[in-house]
Amino acid sequence: MNFFRCLLFLLYCSTLCVAQNTNASKMRSSQNSYKTFTLKGEVQEEDRTPIKDVEILVNGGTYTKTNALGEFRLQVKQGDQITITSDYFDTIYYTVDTDDRLTVKVTESRFNNTPQLLQEKANAFETSIDSALFYKSVSIEKSIQFITESINHSSSTKQNAEAFELLGDVYAEWNQFDLAITNYKISINNKDVVDVQLKLAAAYHKNKSNENALKVYDKLAENNLNNYQNISLDEGKADVYFETSKTKEALNLYKKALKKAEEFKIQEKITDLNSKIGDVYAKMGAKDIAKTYYNTALGLAGQQNETREIEEKEKVANFENATQDYNKEIEIRKSVVETVEKNKKNFYLPNESALTPQKQNYKIGNAYYLQKNYTEAVPYLEKSIQQADETEDLVVKKDATKKLSEVYSASKNYNKALETYKDYTSLVEDLYRKKEQEISQAARFAKNLAEKQSRIQSLETDRQLSISQINLSKERNKRQQFYIYALIGGLFLVLLLAYLMFKYIKQQRLSNNLLALKSLRSQMNPHFIFNALNSVNSFIAVNDERTANKYLSDFSKLMRAVLENSEEDFIPLEKEIELIKLYTQLEHFRFQDKFEYTIDIDAELQVSDYEIPPMLLQPYIENAVWHGLRYKSEKGYLKINIEEDKPQNLKITITDNGIGREESKALKTNHQKKHNSKGLGNIQKRVDILNTMYKNKISVQVVNNPVETGTQVVVLIKK
Incomplete structure (x- = not known):
């Protein structure tokens, strides 16, 4: 970036033309720019919220990003141009001039952000632009100097476009239309604006490149233009046609534009277009119609301002002369x-203006001369000579002197004529020398402007290179992000597939468990029904028909309750209590001489708070009666106790004082062993499946009666 800084320095020195000691001082300052240092900075929103991953690029190739705190560090040299870019705000540019901490603040909403460096930086750009505008018509060199400074302070493509547009305006003001065209193009490359396109077309026209001008105008016609731009478009094309002697086409477009201007009441355009239509009719030889339009334009110009009025008066005066x-x-x-x-x-x-007093007085004297009113012509020509001498306008002074000589000659004042003619010949020689100097100066001036333009363009080239590097970096980052997102997406799909498979397997397992439970329940019910029917059969066998009927009636109630609950995994505890009460009553009815029973329910137990698998307790009660108490010689007992063991736990204890498990096994036949083994096995399978499905909800423990012979079954169920 050192080369970039040197170019700025040379441009600055050449435009200012300051003293030699000042230049030397600046040269020493420039030499310090070779030293590198660490630039520290931060990027944040207006409320000081840091913005991370903002890309910071130095034109030399150094690159970094802001961290989570929005901070960055970068090795730079004085004069380096930094490009700061992010999706949150427009790209900004900053030229390093000090090692002060750099703060970038985003002061608008996240989706319409205008980033700013320090406020002084924004003011520096505006100040430079304002100064360039001030000198636009006064000093092209000073104007270019300030525009160069504004480009140096530019912090966005919008500001860059504005600076190059103004540079094009300056060159157009000084009739350097080829350079104006170049800068308008650069401005459009930064930001395509219709008004700049119109200026570009006008510059092509004034540079005698009418074909290119029409191409720009035709391209603009495809855009959506506002009223003023539409009028300017038609007017500009008409100017090209008028210049190329296509008067009919020019007249049609001027009138079309005038109609729009009158419709939308754009006063300045109405004045200009009336004047230009007058030019067309004058060129066509329709002098009366031309005069009408000129007079209309002159009247309208008087309503605008004095400058516009005297410009129109000059045009009308030329027409009257013609x-x-x-x-x-x-x-x-x-x-x-x-x-x-x-x-x-x-x-x-300036002397180049047609409105200078010396030129107007010369033309007044010339008009009197053409009328042969020599007496009136002399004072105006003399005044013109005097004014031209004061303003160093040799061209007008020469012409007025020559005309004054002709007036004297025509009025037969030959001595004065000869004297004045000698002055004229002397002025011609002076003018010749001056023109030689001006030609030399113009060559140097053109060369100087070309050099300045080259340097300014090098700034833009450097900036475009920086943008290209940023875009390349962005593309690379986008590709990397795409691969990362693709991998993350693939991983997510794999995880999703694994989850769906897990869920499917779990669902299948649940379905299998439900099917197994249903199968086990279907096996339990026939087992229970078979035993109950055997009891009925035994009553019928002893011809106790009445008892059999009573037993059968109670049994039907029990069977209804069993069948109603057969499809459920869990039923309310109170239903299960009713079921075991009914079943125990039936078994006691049959074996009254073998045992007595009690069913104790803790008074403090909230029965409605608990659920229990259906037919969970009945097999253990049945086992106690049939395989323990039935074989006892004296009368035994069966105790069923239901209580809350501790909060959230239900404890059901089934205790008998039968012959005990060991003796019962010894008394069983082979058929009974197989039968009982299957029934108890089904109970255990049900418990295991339910515990798998409901996270160890049920616990069953079968032990010897701790008090005397017999068996105790303890069932624990979580709430």
């Missing part, structure tokens, strides 16, 4: 001189 209406011409030009003289402070008129 139509040989010299009295009208003289009247108009005297009015122009009076206005200019009265408002000297408000008018800056």
Whole structure:
């Protein structure tokens, strides 16, 4: 970036033309720019929220990103240009001039952000632009100097576009239309704006490149333009046609534009277009129609401002001269001189302007000469010579002197004519020398402008290179992000597939468990029914028909309850209590001489808070009666106790004082062993499946009666 800084320095020195000691001082300052240092900075929102992953690029190739705190560090040299880019705000540019900490603040909403460096930085750009505008018509070199400074302070593509547009305006102001075209193009490359496109087309036209001008105008016609832009488009194309002698096409477009201007009441365009239509009719030889349009334009110009009015008066005066209406011409030009003289402070008129007093007085004298009114012509020509001498306008002084010689000659004052002619020949020699100097100066001036333009363009080239590097980096990051996101997406899909498979397997396992439970329940019910029917059969066998009927009636109630609950995994505890009460009553009815029973339910137990698998307790009660108490010689007992063991736990204890498990096994037949083994096995399988499905909800423990012979079954169920 050192080369970049040197170019800025040379451009700065050449435009300022300051003293040699100042240049030396600046040279020493420039040499310090070779030293590198660490630039520290931060990027944050207006509320100081840091913005991470903002890309910071130095034109030399150094690259970094802001961290989670929005901070960055970068090795730079004085004069390096930094490009700061993010999706949160427009790209900004900063030229390093000090090692002060750099703060970038985003002061708008996240989706319409205008980033700012320190406020002084924004002011520096605006100040430079304002200064360039001030010198636009006064000093091209100073104007370019300030525009160069504004580019140095530019912090966005929008500001860059604005600076190059103004540079194009400056060159157009000084008739350097080829350079104006170049800078308008650069401005459009930064930001495509319709108004700049219109300026570009106008610059092509003034540079005699009418074909290119029409191409730009035709391209603009495809866009959605506002009213003013549409009028300017038609006017610009008409200017090209008028220049190329296509008067009919020019007239149609001027009138079309005028109609729009009148419709939308755009006063300045109405004035200009009336004047230009007058030019077309004058060129076509329709002098009366031309005069009508000129007079209309002159009247409208008087309503705008004095500058526009005297410009139109000059055009009308030239028309009156062409139509040989010299009295009208003289009247108009005297009015122009009076206005200019009265408002000297408000008018800056270079010698090149057609409105200078010396030129107007010369033309008034010429008009009197053409009328052969030599007496009136002399004072105006002499005044013109005097004014031209004061303003060093040799061209007008020469012409006025020559015309004065002709006036004297025509009025037969030959001595004066000869004397004045000698002055004229002397002025011609002076003018010749001056023109030689001007040609030399113009060559140097053109060369100087070309060098400045080259340097300014190098700034833009460096900036475009930085943008290209950023875009390349962004593309690379986008590709990396795509691969990362693809891998993350693939991993997510694998995890999703694994989860779905796990869920499917779990669902299948649940379905299998439900099917197994249903199968086990279907096996339990026939087992229970078979035993109950055997009891009925035993009553019938002893011809106790009445008892059998009573037993069968109670049994039907029990069977209804069993069948109602057969499809459920869990039923309310109170239903299970009713079921075991009914079943125990039936078994006691049959074996009254073998045992007594009690069913104790803790008074403090909230029975409605608990659920229990159906037919869980009945097999253990059945086992106690049939395999323990039935074989006892004396009368035994069966105790069923239901209580809350501890909060959230239900404890059911089934205790008998039968012959015990060991003796019962010894008494069993082979058929009974197989049968009982299957029944108890089914109970255990049900418990295991339910515990798998409901996280160890049920616990069953079968032990010897701790008090005497017999068996105790303890069932624990979580709430």
